[in-house]
Amino acid sequence: MVSRRLIVLPALLAALPLPLAAQTSPPTLQYETLPAPLPTPIAPQPALPPAAQPLPKLSDAQADFLREWLAEGAEQGLTSGTMAKPVSLKGDALARAALDRASALHRGRIDTADFLEVWALRPEAYDPLPGFAAAVKDDRLRQWANGLTPRYAGYEGLRKGLAAYERIRDEGGWKAVTAKSADADVRARLRVEDSTVTDGEPLTDAVQRAQRRYGLEPTGQLGPRTVAALNVPVGDRIAAIMANMERWRWLPRDLPVNRVQVNIAAAVLTLFEGDQPVTSMRAVTGSPGNETPMLVSNIHSIVVNPPWNVPSSIAKRELWPKGRAALAAQGYKIVKTPGGGERIVQPAGPNSALGRLKFDFDNPFAVYLHDTPARAKFSSYDRLASHGCVRLEKPVPLAELMVQADPALNGQVQTLIDTGKTQRVQLPKQVAVYLLYWTAFASGNSTMNFRDDPYGWDKLLASKIDASTRRAQAVVTASKE
Structure with a gap:
């Protein structure tokens, strides 16, 4: 399972964390089968002016x-x-x-x-x-x-964070700690990044703040993952900030002020209204090796009670080895394809891997947002476990927000689900969706937050930035008068 406007009513926003009540009479909808989306062509980027092109004279x-x-x-x-x-x-x-x-x-x-x-x-x-x-x-x-x-x-928060962490680097960085380090040493380490750490507060409180900054379960204890996060070299934190600043520069100069945005690395979906985050939900994103791609698209429709056409790669790796009898016992169907082959389909139902809702948007990776019957993962702090698609903690309230502009659909999502029928609902307005990889970001009080780099993209991108900068400097130096 591996591209803009959304009007949000305050009442619905307030109700987002809650299940929506079922209605009694579903509207008449036409189910249609859409072809698989085609890859979006990537336009070539222009080079800088050729050397022969006259340039303005400078005072x-x-x-x-x-x-x-x-x-x-x-x-x-x-x-x-x-x-x-x-x-x-x-x-x-x-x-x-x-x-x-x-x-x-x-x-x-x-x-x-x-x-x-x-x-x-x-x-x-x-x-x-x-x-x-x-x-x-x-x-x-x-x-x-x-x-x-x-x-x-x-971007501005990262720029300030970069200056702060480069000062930390220039002052010698921080000392490594262990689970057995003295409290004074742990406080000293925490204070390097958190100036609010005091000698009088419980150490567990300061550790919990650090754990929240790193996206870890705030136990207040120095477990292995907390120690590892504290011991990440300051140079790696700087590289992460640089990489995320670069990703901000890839975005359009003006984002849609109303949009759905997924932080792949943090496995969180956020709904923006007026360019401000108004609510969020936990998500499950791609595991390493099944990376959720960074992309921008538009959600154009929602499939209610979707069947799952198992991608051939997943079927070959995970399902076919079980044998036909086992697949049948688990409710899968084996369907003949026009070319004489076979594919595996999981019918719609309470046990479908896609749950009850699938949010479709065009992209060359065949990824989408969807519900899931496997709810336990949402309570975990490790939520990179999908094949590349984004599983949603609260898909029904999100769907209600997207269809509310249509009087025939407003408040009807749960009713449509309850029919058990597979239906495609075209949205009254397409909704911008951004899948982004943020591993470093500043909170409202300018505190830097970091997440693991599960795909290894931060260091790779930071090295590409340095290499590109050096190449550009070499070209300019070679052209000196």
Whole structure:
């Protein structure tokens, strides 16, 4: 099981955590079978202006500003913070360095050719030259530069967090602790990241705050996972912040203010209204090896009481080895395909792996959001366990929010489920959905939060950022006058 607007009523938001009451008379709906979604084509990204293209001439004051601005790359997570400062540039070489930095800030440091296939969230095309030329002509380079970075609170929180953790690194980082470390040593370690730690408070309270920041069960005890999180090197935390800043730069300059957003790494779905998170629910996302892809799409329909057409990869690996008799005993059906082959189908019902609701959106990975009869995982702090799709803790309230604009559907989701019939409900308005991989983010009080990097994408992306930056610096240096 491995692409925009949503109007949210306050009353429904208040009721989201609660089950919705069943209604008595379902509307008449037409069930239709849609073809499998086709892969979304990825447009090639434009390169920077060719070397032969004339560039605007800079005044001495403009050149001085650009050199200072280029030296601030570490503040935006574009270099490791330990790389050499930009060399003294002038003329076209300086202009090209500025254009490269502008492109990196506006659409990301790495080229889309370096993206993994499952990093399907592609930045919008951007040509920095027209804006740069106009800023030089009007002598507004500072305003131009300030407008290049993402204007999201999430990005700004990471930028501040990056500065804080680079200060921690420059001051020597933190000392490792063990489960047997003295209380004073544990407090000292916790205080490096949490200035509110005091000598008078119970140590368990301070440990619980740290565990919540790391997405761990807040037991207050120094178990193996808590010790491991505390002992992650500060350099790795910096790399995670850099990687997540880069992912913010891949997003469009304006997100739909009403949207569904899934943090894959944290296995949490959040509903946004007016660009503010208004409610969230636990989810189950892809296990390592069955990664949930990063992507953006639009939920166009909901399948009520969906059957599960088992993907061939899952069937081959997990089901066919059980044998036909065992599959039949578990309620699976073996269906002939037009080419003479066979596929496995799990009929709709209370035991279907898709539960009672499936939220469909076009994407080349055949992933979707869905209900599940396996509820125990939602109480766990380890919820990366799916084949790539996103299982939802509270699918019925979410579905009600999506169909409420249609009087024939408003309040009818549970009634439709109770019929036992498979029906596809077209949404009155498509709903933006973002599957994102956030392993570092700042809370409202600017406290940095971290999650494990289950797919190993953070370090890989951080290395790609450094490599891309070094290549760009080499090109600019080679073009010096």
